[in-house]
Amino acid sequence: MAKNKSEETPLMQQHKAIKEKYPDAILLFRVGDFYETFNEDAIIAAQVLGIVLTKRANGSASYVDLAGFPHHALDTYLHKLVKAGHRVAVCDQLEDPKEAKGIVKRGVTEMVTPGVAINDKLLENASNNFLAAVHFGGDVTGVSFLDISTGEFYVAQGNIEYIDKLLQSFKPAEVVFAKQQQKNFRATFGTRFYTYTMEEWIFTNTYAEEILLKHFATHSLKGFGVEGLTAAIIAAGATLHYLKDTEHPHLQHIAAMQRIDQDDFLWMDRFTVRNLEILNSSVENGHTLLKVLDNTVCPMGARLLKRWLVFPLRDIHLINERLDTVAFFIRETDLAHALRSHLKQAGDLERLVSKIPLRKINPREVLQFARSLQQVQAIQQLLNNTSNEYLSQLNGKLDPCATIMDRILQEIVENPPALVNKGGIIQEGINAELDDLRRIANSGKEYLLQIQQKESEATGIPSLKIAFNNVFGYYLEVTNTHKSKVPAAWIRKQTLANAERYITPELKEYEEKITGAEEKIQSLEIRLFDELLQALQQYIQPAQLNAQLLGRVDCLLCFAYNAVQYKYRRPNITDSYQLEIKDGRHPVIERGLPAGEAYVANDMLLDKTQQQIIILTGPNMSGKSALLRQTALITLMAHMGSFVPASSAEIGLTDKIFTRVGASDNLSGGESTFMVEMNETASIINSITPRSLVILDEIGRGTSTYDGISIAWSIVEYLHDMTPHKPKTLFATHYHELNELENKLDRVKNFHITNKESGNKVIFLRKLAPGGSRHSFGIHVAKMAGMPPQLLQRANEVLAQLEEKHIEAPLQKNVKNLTVPTTKLQLNIFDAHSDTFKEMRDMLESVDINRLTPVEALLKLSEIKSILK
The missing domain is CATH 1.10.1420.10 (MutS, DNA mismatch repair protein; Chain A, domain 3)
Structure with a gap:
């Protein structure tokens, strides 16, 4: 049954009025020495904080749920609520209860959300705590990042891919955007962020400029270099509005906006930041480049290093x-x-x-x-x-x-x-009044003892004592045995069964000085x-x-x-298009090696004239991926201004690093491994420039062998012949057929990671050498993983049959129970005289990859597949 307002207590009526202003936040309501939560807030608080949920009377015949904690424990409990993803409104008493007439005046003094936090327990020293705002402006999307705990304020605008990369790099604790864009935001950026939505009118250019100009007290925004960046300005204005909405009026430390210009930094998309494990590892508690390089000694340096890592210079x-x-x-x-x-x-x-x-x-x-x-x-x-x-x-x-x-x-x-x-904040000698009050407070007991001793000697009352009560202050107490010795000047204030209590003019005069001295000291110290x-x-x-x-x-x-x-060395950054590394090492892997084990260093040369594309083959677990990543990481470190793990490095100025590494499904987005792979690869193909470094690992693995080889082959051809950019490319693959490209394309070179066979064992030497490899040692890796001996023996039998027949003729009848097709399992489609290959190649050459959508790419693949069949 609904409660009438008249049935509620005045306290609950006050709580209800304040709660209505903050319906989506947990309201911490200060009552005396406690912060209380009521109703739904109390149920959540009890669950998150592990505190007792009780009930209390609310008027004539109703009860409310209640959960609270001592006010001095606010920091601890506030931290837990916000970390659990809740918005919290802190409602304090705005007047002294002793002086209040009626119910104490209360109001929200602070609103804390994941993106708006200044409490030390809510922050990490080595990380910023950014609040982001995103504005979808049609073709251009704006974004802003503000850390209220440091005053840093950044804005940018660009296409969705650029904004997505910025969001991953800044890792905001909270993202705000317009309510009408909820579906759009989730479809574009997923559910990776804690979000909050605001009204559409906030995301307008007029309002944004108004709130920004008012905050910075300027006549225009030209001084911040954001003139004309409408989408970015709107996002910035929404950020300041959100701070205003969350009770943060004092923002003098936010004194400037900085524009993030994509052309100022070496570009890495979010896939590259993830694949190179710059900030986060793919395994729990794994090493990252940040963890390895961060030997800063102050929090400002630690936070800045993280930004330098994801925004290398150009x-x-x-x-x-x-x-x-x-x-x-x-x-x-x-x-x-x-x-x-x-x-x-x-x-x-x-x-x-x-x-x-x-x-x-x-x-x-x-x-x-x-x-x-x-x-x-x-x-x-x-x-x-x-x-x-x-x-x-x-x-x-x-x-x-x-x-x-x-x-x-x-x-x-x-x-x-x-x-x-x-108390006890201000030093002596700063304020004369404060010093006098402290002398009175500190010497009060000593002075009272002097009065007691003096009066005892003067009256001959040995048991005389001085005490205090709230009724009449300081008094002299005399037992009935000695009350005949009391001087006539003393004033009797109280009679007890065994004693009498008196005051004197001297005692009263001193009482006036000492009473309230502590309060006056506290008040004066707060003022100072x-x-x-x-x-x-x-x-x-x-x-x-x-x-x-x-x-x-x-x-x-x-x-x-x-x-x-x-033992890092200084890289030589040049204006050329050449990348030459001598004795390069992976900065993260080498730090994780057991004591005494040296990292096997390798040379790397890529240029636009002789060795533009390297096809890298070699056994599983031999170190192909490590070599690819270390090349990218050395390039990245050099552009940060760091020395690099190599004996020498000449690095032509690089504007973009792209990586496509590993295979992973995007099940929540309804995308298969292959679709994810193709999306990421298409993004690379459509974004390369002459100064790009492209790292491709196992492209085509997410589909059938024929499709995979076709795609991988055509990608190499495209990067070599069909684009004028000729980007430096490392392409690791298990498709050994790609080794044939070295004979067909001038700037493609084959390399492999060496190994040594000893008996039935394989030793990985992890050294780069010219020439392609024809063996992946997959069965050997399966053995290392603990596969049963019978399974491995059977795998070797099948492998021997496949290799003997070159997978072109039917398998022998003694290869039993094989469920895969036994005819033409691995057609050699790269025979230059094959009509099938010619038809397929003509089709691929006619495709304009720059204009190809993912759906069209899949349709083309289907056509190729039908030709092969």
Whole structure:
């Protein structure tokens, strides 16, 4: 039965009114010393937090579900709720209950969602916590990324593929978009993200520009380099609106927007970022490039390194600027060591700054802020007169903010409490009134003892004592035995069975001083701390810049450390189209090798004139995929400005790295292994440029042998002859028929990974050598995997028959129970004189792959299949 408003208690009426404003959030409702949740919120809170669910009366004849926790445990429980994917509205008491007339005034002071978090327990030091907004603008999609905990704000726009790559690279904790785009968003980006939808009117250009101009207090957006990027501007405006909606009015630390321009960075689509295991491993707790390279020592550096990894540079000057600085640090070991030591002590300056405008910074953090500025000052002194041009320019931008740093160190005590209301924050000598109050409070007991001793001696009452109660304050207590000795000037206040209580003018006068001293001290300390926070506001931007610059120094020091520790060498970035690596190693695999085992290094040469495409064959588990990946990773590391795991590397400037590695179904999207494979490969074919590096591993494996070989063969031909770009390509395959391409195409070369057979064992030598391989040793790998001996013996029998007949004639009758067709299992379709092959080849040559849709590609494959039949 529905409850009448009159039946509800005033408290529940207040709760209901506030809850109606935040229907999709769990409302933490402050009642005294507890945060309470009611009704549906209480049921969720009890389940997620493991707290007791109870019931309480709500008016005349109704009850509500209730679950709560102590207010001082807010950080712990808030963390659990948000991590569980819930939006949380924190409703606080807005006035002192002692002074309230009627019910205490309450209101939501903070809204916390996965993408809007500043609490340390909700954040990871080494990772940003981005809120993203996506605007679908027809042909162009806009996106923005904002981390409220650091103040970083990025915008971009482009096609869906570009936005998808950005979303994977930034890994936002939450994505917001228009309600009407829910189906579109899920169809485009899947269900990988925590999402929230907003009204359509928010995603308009007029509103977006209005809210952005108001926030930045500018007349136009030209200064941010986003003029004309309508879709990106709309996404940015939606982000700021969301912050406004979630009770975040103080955003002075968000002082700029940065445009992400695709042309500034080496492009890697989301498949490449995944396949190269840059940020995430395909196995649980596996190593990644990030994990291997991250030897940063401060949080700003750790977060920046992650961004450098997914956005490598394309400007040779900027790359060499980093490489020169890394080389400088390797030479100047004492300087590098000293800088790392100061960076370790700098703490998370970037996130400390962001707490200032939000008024979420506590006394302990304010002191750490000052100590971080001390490290900035020390680093600036170390870099004075440096011979490195990049560091010299960077050093000129550092600002220790000496005035506020000195003020904090003078005003805040050495070991302040974390909470302002705990008191004991401000040092002595800062405020005369505060010092007087502290003397009164601290010397009160001593002074009272002096009064007690003085009056005891004057009256001859040995048992005289001073005490306090809330009725009449401090008093002198005299037992009935000695009450005849009480002076006439004392004023009797209370008679007890065995004693009398008195006050004196002197005691009353002192009581007025000491009563409330602690409250006055607390109030005064809070006021002085607020004044300090107000003074800090004007140092937000210079302190943010300091944090960004420290992050850069940390990353470059990290590169220098890695180069020395792991024997990396400086790559030579050129304007040529050649990639030449001597003694290259896989940076991740070599770090995971058992102690004492050396990584087998390999050379690699790719260019546009002699060796554009390498067909790589070799046994299973021999190291083909590792060689492919290490080539891409070395190229990537060089463009980051890092030294690389090789004895030398000449790397022509690369604008895109594409990889198609492994096979995986997209079952939720209704796509087979082969469809996923073709989608990814088509994306590569349609996006290549003359400076692209293409890594293809086992293309065509997801379909029948005939189809697979046909597709693989035609892809190689296309990359060689049918596109003017001639991209550098590594193509690993088990289709040994592709080795014939070396004789047909000038710039295709065959290589294989070597092995040695010893008895019935195969030893993988993991060394690259010219020439193709004809054996995959699949049965040997099956044996290593633990297949039963009878199964392996049978497999060898079948293999012998197939090899003997070259799979062109029917198998011998003694090969029994074989369920596969026994005629023409593996037709040699690449005989140049075959009419079948000629017809198929003519068909493939007539296809314009750049205009071919996935459906049309499948239809063509069906035609080819019918020809072969």
